[in-house]
Structure formats: structure tokens, C-alpha cells
Amino acid sequence: MLGKLLGYEMKAYGRIMVPIYIALIALSVVLGIGFHFLPDAMTHNFIFILLFILYILLLVSVVVMTTILGVNRYYGNLLGREGYFMFSLPTRTSTMMTAKTLAALIWTAFGAIAGFASILLTSLIAFNDDSFREIADAITEVLPQLKPYLGNIIVWVIVIVVGVVTLIVRVYAAVSIGSQWSGHRMIGSILVYIGFKVIETIIASIVRAITPLRTAIENIVGNADSASFKPAILALVIILVQLAIYWVIAWFFTDRKLNLE
Amino acid sequence: MAVVVCNNLTKRYGKKTALQNVNLNLEPGRIIGLAGPNGSGKTTMIKLMQRMLVPTEGQVLIQGKEPGPETKAVVAYLPDRDFLPDWMKVSALFGLYQSYYADFDRAAAERMIASLGIDQNQTFKKLSKGTREKVQLILTMSRKAQVYLLDEPIAGVDPAARDYIIRTIISNYNPEAMVLISTHLIADIEAVLDEVIFLKEGRIVLHENADDLRTKVSMSVDEYFREVFRC
Numbered sequence: 317m318l319g320k321l322l323g324y325e326m327k328a329y330g331r332i333m334v335p336i337y338i339a340l341i342a343l344s345v346v347l348g349i350g351f352h353f354l355p356d357a358m359t360h361n362f363i364f365i366l367l368f369i370l371y372i373l374l375l376v377s378v379v380v381m382t383t384i385l386g387v388n389r390y391y392g393n394l395l396g397r398e399g400y401f402m403f404s405l406p407t408r409t410s411t412m413m414t415a416k417t418l419a420a421l422i423w424t425a426f427g428a429i430a431g432f433a434s435i436l437l438t439s440l441i442a443f444n445d446d447s448f449r450e451i452a453d454a455i456t457e458v459l460p461q462l463k464p465y466l467g468n469i470i471v472w473v474i475v476i477v478v479g480v481v482t483l484i485v486r487v488y489a490a491v492s493i494g495s496q497w498s499g500h501r502m503i504g505s506i507l508v509y510i511g512f513k514v515i516e517t518i519i520a521s522i523v524r525a526i527t528p529l530r531t532a533i534e535n536i537v538g539n540a541d542s543a544s545f546k547p548a549i550l551a552l553v554i555i556l557v558q559l560a561i562y563w564v565i566a567w568f569f570t571d572r573k574l575n576l577e
Numbered sequence: 578m579a580v581v582v583c584n585n586l587t588k589r590y591g592k593k594t595a596l597q598n599v600n601l602n603l604e605p606g607r608i609i610g611l612a613g614p615n616g617s618g619k620t621t622m623i624k625l626m627q628r629m630l631v632p633t634e635g636q637v638l639i640q641g642k643e644p645g646p647e648t649k650a651v652v653a654y655l656p657d658r659d660f661l662p663d664w665m666k667v668s669a670l671f672g673l674y675q676s677y678y679a680d681f682d683r684a685a686a687e688r689m690i691a692s693l694g695i696d697q698n699q700t701f702k703k704l705s706k707g708t709r710e711k712v713q714l715i716l717t718m719s720r721k722a723q724v725y726l727l728d729e730p731i732a733g734v735d736p737a738a739r740d741y742i743i744r745t746i747i748s749n750y751n752p753e754a755m756v757l758i759s760t761h762l763i764a765d766i767e768a769v770l771d772e773v774i775f776l777k778e779g780r781i782v783l784h785e786n787a788d789d790l791r792t793k794v795s796m797s798v799d800e801y802f803r804e805v806f807r808c
Contacts, residue, residue, distance in 0.1 A: 317646075320676050331664065393662070400660035403629050405677050406650035572631055 317407040318415055325419035328393070329385055333423060336381060337430045340374045344434040347371055348441025375431055382427045386420040390488050391505070395495040399576045409571035413488065413563075420484045421477070471548040478552060482559040486512055489562040492569035516558070580605045580724055580755045581626060585635035588621050588779075595621040597779040598635070603755050605723065608747070608769055610787075610798070611759040613776035614806050619759040620657060622776070623726045626757075627654050639724060650679070653722035657729040657759075659709055663702035667695060667712060674716050685749065686719035707738050714742055718749040725756040731765055739765050764799040773798050775805055 350364050394402055394412065402412060462469065490512060494505025523529050533550070579602035586599040596618045603609060611619050624630040625637050628644035639648035661670055667690065674681045690697060695708060704712065714730060727746065731739045739762075747769050750756050758766060763773075773790060775783035782805065783790075787798055794801045 317677075324673070328662070328664075397658055397660055398662055400629070400654075400656040400658070401662070404627060404649055404652075404654045406646045408646055574629055574631075576629060 317405075318411050321405075321407065321412060321415035322418055325389060325415050326422070328389060329419060329423045332381060332385060333378075333426065336374060336377055337426070340371070340378065340430055340434045341437065343367060343371045343374060344437040345441060348438040351438065351442030371434075375434070378427045378431055382420075382423055385423070386484060387487055387491065389416055389419065391491045391495070391502070394570065395491065395501075395574075395576065397576070399574075403574065403576075410567060413567060413570065416488070417481060417484050421481055424480055424484075468545060468548060471545055471552065475548055475551050475555060478555050478559060482555050482562065485559055485562045485566055489566040489569070492566045492573075496569065496573060496575050498575075512562075579603055580640055581757070582638040582641075583622075583635070584638075586622070586625060586632055586637055587634040588618075588625060588630060589633045594779050596625070599779075599781055601774070601781065601784065603757065603772075605753055605755050607771040608750075608756045608758065609772040609774060610763065610766060610770040611757055611774050611776060612761060612763055612798075612802055613759075614761055617776040618779040619776055620728055621779075623654070623728050623757070623759060626724075626726055627652060648724075651723040653717045653720040653725045655714060655717040655725075655727045655730055657732065659713070661701055661709075661713060661716075664700060666698055666700050667704075668697040670701060670712070670716060671697070674719070678720055680721040681716075682719050682721060686715050689715045689719070689745065689749075707734055710734055711738070711741065711745075714745055718745055721751045723751070723754050725750055725754060727756065727758045729759055729761075731760060731762055736765075743769060763802045764797075767798045770798065775802065777806065 347364075347367060350361075350367070354361065354364070392398060394416070403409075405412075487509065490509035491505045493508045494503075495501050497504040523533075581601065581603040583599045583601040586596060586601075587594070588596040599618075599622065611622065613619050621630065625632055626639065626644060627649070637644060639652060642648050644652075662673075665673065671683050671686055674686070675683050687697070690712070693708075693711060695704070695712065701709060701712065710730075717725070717727070725746075730746070731742050734742065743766060746756065746758070758770075760766060767787070770787045773783065773785060773787050774781060785793075790798060790801065796804075
């Protein structure tokens with residue numbers, strides 16, 4: 317069932333995001349060609365300036381639309397009127413939450429890749445000469461030097477991925493509590509999200525105020541050498557605890573306290 | 578053996594009691610009308626059967642199991658509002674039902690859609706309100722389910738559409754299944770009902786065989802409903 321739900325989520329995101337990615341890549345090519353053949357176009361050509369503004373707007377819309385869809389796939393599809401369909405499916409709430417979290421994570425990654433690819437594509441076409449090749453050579457030279465830190469880099473990548481998942485699930489938890497209100501649910505959700513951040517800050521302050529805890533953290537972070545895994549592991553543990561707490565909150569209010577529109 | 582059992586089923590929203598100590602045994606092969614005025618607890622009872630709500634006290638069992646993924650696989654539910662993803666085409670909705678429900682009879686659904694002249698390539702949101710309700714009903718009734726929970730299927734539609742909806746229900750449901758139809762429009766569905774349940778302020782005030790009730794009170798179920806719920 318998870319695969320089917322994930323497929324459905326991917327389709328729901330794809331119908332909005334894929335056209336934006338296609339437009340972004342197409343515009344990258346046009347801008348790259350423009351920069352290559354008309355280096356002064358940005359100062360002289362009005363249409364070119366408009367295309368560049370459109371390109372920036374598309375880059376921004378990738379971020380904005382991924383965020384809006386991430387919230388709406390939970391708020392609208394699960395807790396809105398479509399929830400009557402979703403909660404009639406022969407599956408568990410946790411399975412639906414997993415599918416939505418995975419889809420949001422995948423489309424966040426797609427968004428980052430699309431943005432990076434479009435900038436790279438424009439650069440490749442625009443600066444298709446030695447200067448670009450020099451940069452590529454420099455990167456190739458630096459990469460082997462990073463080899464001793466590879467393990468650490470992988471752990472930090474995991475920290476970033478889990479951090480994104482925690483951000484997504486924190487939003488789900490806020491939306492699921494905000495939906496307990498009969499009206500102004502979105503405002504309620506935003507207030508709950510702010511509340512979560514305030515509580516996190518207060519807990520962090522309390523931890524810093526407890527001397528033995530602060531000393532332990534300082535020992536891990538401050539005394540670690542650059543190849544040490546300890547700071548990354550500490551960050552991972554903290555984020556995983558947050559993830560577990562927000563997951564339980566989101567599950568409880570979505571499953572046990574479901575309040576469909 | 579009862580397909581749906583409610584034991585002291587109670588649901589409270591804060592201080593407000595929506596359903597109070599409901600005890601029911603609903604047998605398969607019956608079409609049952611769940612009647613009561615607005616706010617009497619009909620939708621709450623159906624939502625509890627579909628685990629869209631959790632009981633405050635008591636329990637509901639579908640084929641001996643508490644509502645969950647297993648029971649949802651055998652329960653076809655029609656809510657009292659538009660509930661399908663409106664950006665999807667009708668044909669894609671068929672695909673969705675087919676992939677999620679093993680008991681969905683796509684050929685039957687396509688026949689019904691074709692008989693109404695509905696274009697399968699049309700997106701759901703572009704259909705008229707009446708057509709959307711028909712598509713939702715067709716999808717629900719095209720499942721060979723063990724339990725059908727139909728929440729106000731004829732409310733808010735014109736009399737011609739009501740006839741179509743009632744015809745679709747009685748000509749497509751699995752005869753071995755139990756059909757529970759919640760409504761306050763008794764007159765329109767009275768002829769198809771085997772049993773009736775009257776719900777008043779969250780309590781069951783009557784659960785009888787429809788024919789027996791008519792004989793006992795010497796009036797139609799609709800007339801008796803009006804008498805019981807007179808303001």
C-alpha cells in the first residue's frame with residue numbers, strides 16, 4: 317500500500333512541479349545561449365532582462381510551490397474534504413504519513429537538483445570555454461583531498477536529510493493540531509508552528525543552563541578534530557529525538573483526534 | 578451473524594454528547610435506513626464505523642473486528658460531500674479505486690458512467706454538482722463490499738437524480754451485504770428499506786423491520802418519522 321500511496325503523491329506533486337521544472341530548464345538554455353552570444357544583453361536587451369526576471373521567479377516558485385504543496389498534501393488531502401477518501405482506504409494513518417513525508421522529501425530533493433541543474437546548464441552554455449574547464453579541473457583536483465573526510469561528509473548529508481524530514485514532520489504536527497479548530501485552521505496551524513519553535517528555543521536554553529550538560533556538549537563539539545564523527549552524531553541524535561516527538565504528535569492528532577472539515 | 582455490532586457506543590465532543598450508549602446488531606443482506614433530524618448523530622455513527630472518529634466509550638465491530646485497514650477493505654463509504662481529488666479525470670479515479678480496492682468492479686463502473694453519457698476524460702471538478710454526486714455513488718456502489726455506508730446520498734439533489742441514486746443503489750449493491758443509508762428524507766427511500774433506525778439526540782429510539790413498523794403504527798414510515806420528530 318505504501319508504494320501505491322507514494323505513487324499517488326508523486327503524481328499529485330508532478331502535475332504542478334514538472335511543468336515548472338521544464339520551464340526552468342528551457343529558460344536556462346535560452347539564457348545560456350543569450351549570455352554566450354550576447355554578453356551585453358543584460359544591459360541592452362529588454363526582452364532578455366524580462367527573461368532573466370522570469371527565470372529568477374521560476375527559481376523562487378520551485379521553492380514556494382514545493383513548500384505550498386508539502387503543506388497542502390497534508391492539510392488539504394488528509395485533513396480536508398479529500399480526507400474522507402484517504403481515511404476510507406484500507407491502510408494505516410502511519411502509512412499515509414510515511415508516503416506523504418517521503419514524497420515531500422523526494423520533491424524537495426528534485427527541487428534542489430532542478431535549481432542546481434538549471435544554473436549549471438546556463439553556465440555550461442554561456443561559458444563554454446576554458447574558464448569553465450578550469451573551474452571543473454579545480455573541483456576534480458580538490459575532490460581526492462576530501463577522501464579522508466568522506467565518512468564525516470556522509471554523516472552530515474544524513475543529518476541534512478533527517479533535518480529536512482524533521483522540518484516536514486514538524487509542519488505536519490502543527491497542521492494536525494491546527495486542524496482541531498473548527499475555523500481559521502491555517503492561522504491556528506501557523507501559531508502552533510511558531511509555538512513549537514519557541515518551545516525548542518526554551519528547551520535549548522534550559523540545556524545550556526544545566527552546567528553538566530553544557531560541558532558534555534562542549535567536550536563533544538569543541539574538542540573534536542575535523543575528522544571526528546562526534547559532532548555530526550550528536551546533531552543526528554538531537555534531530556532524531558525531535559523527529560520522533562513531532563511524528564508522535566502528528567500521528568496522535570491525525571489518527572486519534574481526526575477532525576475532518 | 579451480525580455484520581455490524583455496536584456495544585454501548587458513545588461519542589462526546591467535549592461536553593456535548595453526539596451518541597449515547599448505542600447498541601445495535603445489523604445483519605447482512607438488509608437495506609437499513611438510519612433516520613433522524615440534523616444533528617441527531619447519524620454522521621457521527623457512520624464515521625465511528627469507518628474509524629474517522631474514535632469512540633469515547635464502547636465499541637463498534639465490523640465482521641467482528643474493530644474498524645481499521647481490514648474492515649475498510651470490505652466497507653464502501655459514501656460521505657455527505659464531495660470527497661474525491663477534483664484534479665483527476667474520471668478514468669483516473671477508476672484507476673485509483675481499482676488500485677486501492679480489490680473488490681472494485683471497473684467494468685460495472687464504466688457501464689454505469691457510459692449509460693449516463695459522462696465523458697471519462699473530463700476532470701472531476703469540471704462536472705456539474707449532480708454529475709459529481711453520481712460519479713461518487715457509482716464508484717462506491719461498484720465495489721462488491723460487505724458493508725455500504727451511505728451518508729445522506731439523496732440530500733441536496735433534484736427528484737430525478739434521487740430516483741437515479743436509489744435505482745443505482747438497489748441494482749448494484751452486493752445482495753449479501755448490509756446497506757446503511759442515513760437520511761432525513763424517508764419518503765424517497767422508504768420503498769427499498771428492510772429495516773429502519775430512528776436516532777434522536779444521539780440515542781436510538783426505534784429499530785424495527787420496516788413492514789412490521791408500518792403494520793404496528795398503521796402509517797408509512799415517513800408519516801411515523803414526522804410524528805416522532807415533530808417540532
